[in-house]
Amino acid sequence: MTTPASWTVGDLTVHRIDETPLPPATGAWLLPDATPEVVGGQDWLRPHFADNDGVLRADSHSFAVTAGGLRVLVDTGIGNGKERANPAWHDLDTDYLEHLGAAGFPPDSVDLVILTHLHADHVGWNTQEVNGAWVPTFPNARYLTSRTEREFWAGYAMDEPRRQMFRDSVIPVEEAGLLDLLDIPADGLEVVPGLRLIPTPGHTPGHVAVELTSRGRTALITGDCVHHPVQLAHPGIGACVDIDPGRSQSTRRELLGALAGTDTLLLGTHFAPPTAGRVVAHEGAYRLAPVPAEPR
Numbered sequence: 561m562t563t564p565a566s567w568t569v570g571d572l573t574v575h576r577i578d579e580t581p582l583p584p585a586t587g588a589w590l591l592p593d594a595t596p597e598v599v600g601g602q603d604w605l606r607p608h609f610a611d612n613d614g615v616l617r618a619d620s621h622s623f624a625v626t627a628g629g630l631r632v633l634v635d636t637g638i639g640n641g642k643e644r645a646n647p648a649w650h651d652l653d654t655d656y657l658e659h660l661g662a663a664g665f666p667p668d669s670v671d672l673v674i675l676t677h678l679h680a681d682h683v684g685w686n687t688q689e690v691n692g693a694w695v696p697t698f699p700n701a702r703y704l705t706s707r708t709e710r711e712f713w714a715g716y717a718m719d720e721p722r723r724q725m726f727r728d729s730v731i732p733v734e735e736a737g738l739l740d741l742l743d744i745p746a747d748g749l750e751v752v753p754g755l756r757l758i759p760t761p762g763h764t765p766g767h768v769a770v771e772l773t774s775r776g777r778t779a780l781i782t783g784d785c786v787h788h789p790v791q792l793a794h795p796g797i798g799a800c801v802d803i804d805p806g807r808s809q810s811t812r813r814e815l816l817g818a819l820a821g822t823d824t825l826l827l828g829t830h831f832a833p834p835t836a837g838r839v840v841a842h843e844g845a846y847r848l849a850p851v852p853a854e855p856r
Contacts, residue, residue: 587616673702706744
């Protein structure tokens with residue numbers, strides 16, 4: 561098993577835990593305004609983040625880091641064997657847990673699981689099937705998400721696919737007493753030293769990004785407040801599944817404006833390799849200056 565890609569942030573090492581590349585049709589479905597013409601106008605997106613025909617590249621992965629003496633997993637991907645309406649997510653059989661172990665994070669060792677929001681492609685490995693039942697994959701961990709996020713979905717008129725996702729990937733964690741709901745103030749919440757949850761609403765009402773700091777260095781894990789680097793060039797491009805498109809856009813513009821020209825490492829939860837980079841001003845908006853993973 562190849563050692564997972566990683567980046568150093570001060571004394572922290574952030575590992576990318578690969579699950580699966582997403583199919584080429586993902587970009588056109590998820591970001592319908594990112595047309596081939598729009599994508600083709602940004603040469604810097606090629607070859608990593610788009611192909612020569614303007615088709616976006618995207619991945620599903622998590623990030624793992626040891627911070628404040630605790631072993632932390634940020635988001636849990638799509639999961640194996642889940643019944644999903646999206647055919648690209650349905651009944652997967654990936655080596656995700658093997659990749660997690662290769663990074664030095666076997667499931668029993670994980671202390672915290674941070675869920676940036678409660679969408680199917682971010683909560684799937686919360687659970688795994690054992691003897692016909694969905695049980696927590698990380699039995700010794702506390703699972704953390706925003707109280708605003710969980711309460712929104714509790715009052716939402718869900719369709720059957722979303723109810724299925726909650727049944728197999730959220731409710732078993734709640735029933736096991738492992739889910740903690742956090743009140744996230746406007747300036748963020750430090751959950752362990754060096755790891756802070758930052759409210760980034762819009763995609764969902766309680767969405768959070770994850771800020772890591774150590775020895776004067778900073779990284780930010782996006783969750784879905786930014787799905788793809790094309791949104792740096794066009795922050796107005798939103799996702800078809802944004803709950804509040806206007807809020808999502810304003811959150812993205814504010815975040816990118818704060819990051820531009822800084823040394824903060826942006827780690828995209830769906831960014832294809834090289835996955836990470838720094839936000840720099842470009843043609844009235846921004847682009848991502850890639851920072852490749854460190855030699856393995």
